[in-house]
Amino acid sequence: MPAYTHRPLTGVEDVAPAMGLPPGHEMRVATAALGAEHTGLTHHRLTPGRRQRIGHRHDRAEEVYVVLAASGRVKLDDDVVAIAAGDAVRVAPPVMRSFEAGPDGLEWLAVGPHHEADGEVVPGWWSD
Numbered sequence: 001m002p003a004y005t006h007r008p009l010t011g012v013e014d015v016a017p018a019m020g021l022p023p024g025h026e027m028r029v030a031t032a033a034l035g036a037e038h039t040g041l042t043h044h045r046l047t048p049g050r051r052q053r054i055g056h057r058h059d060r061a062e063e064v065y066v067v068l069a070a071s072g073r074v075k076l077d078d079d080v081v082a083i084a085a086g087d088a089v090r091v092a093p094p095v096m097r098s099f100e101a102g103p104d105g106l107e108w109l110a111v112g113p114h115h116e117a118d119g120e121v122v123p124g125w126w127s128d
Helices: none
Strands: 025-029 039-046 054-057 063-076 079-084 088-091 097-113 120-123
Touching: none
Parallel strands: none
Antiparallel strands: 025 039, 039 097, 054 097, 054 120, 063 079, 063 088, 063 097
């Protein structure tokens, strides 16, 4: 294994359609493409006004979300927090989370330790 890997995130497969997510959501899980063994990295984009149709939480992995562009909101259990470009949000493993894009869309990175089969995905979690 080389000491580093360089890949454009836009070249990583968009897994949103395979996960049953509707048009307007891109989800590029870059962990394998980068050859990362211990770090998870996912690049997300939502089109304007779109809300993720899933919530998720982890059993072990703490995640940090870094907003790259635009703005929106993140629902963390029962709290809804406004987020914008340049913000970072740390989320403990058991907290259920989901994102919603503002009028200009939302683009963010999710970074944390990679643990195989760690967590739960809940369709329709943020439905109100």
